[in-house]
Amino acid sequence: MELITFKILYLTLTYLIASIPFGYIIGKFFGKDVTKEGSGNIGATNVARTLGKKAGALVLILDMLKGFIPVFYAKKLFFFDPKFIAIVALVAVIGHCFSVFMKFKGGKGVATGIGVLLALSPKVASLVIMMWLGTFLVSGYVSLASILAASLSWVFYFFLEGEFYTTLAILIASLIIVIKHSSNIERLLKGTESRFIHK
DSSP: OOHHHHHHHHHHHHHHHHHOOHHHHHHHHTTOOGGGSTTOOOSHHHHHHHHOHHHHHHHHHHHHHHHHHHHHHHHHHOTTOHHHHHHHHHHHHHHHHTBGGGTTBOOOSHHHHHHHHHHHOHHHHHHHHHHHHHHHHHHOOHHHHHHHHHHHHHHHHHHHTOOHHHHHHHHHHHHHHHHHTHHHHHHHHHTOOOOSSOO
């Protein structure tokens, strides 16, 4: 098999894996359609609010894994090609946010993005997670923590790792994540956003 063909197949598989809507599937297992509950999002936060924290934690882990696994193995197989690894990282986030199984709708990309970062650079991922956790504990808003963490993730990666193509991929992924949070941003500005923990 030619390398270019293998790369195309790998990207296709990455997209399909990242497109698996675990939140929706687990909701259906519990007899609920999470797209019609709460915020209507298939991510871990809405699942936790709708089905409980254990279900939310399960979705969080599964969504992280579908970002982590493709990038982790891409680094093993294509260690000589950082540009391709960067594309795999971006495709993983795109797959989650625009799932072929959900008519090109999907989650907001945060958990999958964290999984991608863990595979790319554990030290950058750790910094982003600490920032997310700190913002969340201080504010009580999952959305605010996610927006800030996504917005600065590419900056952290650039200064700690310095790889251009991956930094660019993380920047594009962070823009997608922020855009997917546009309704949350509007509610935050209006003061009507729901806190996950109450202050």
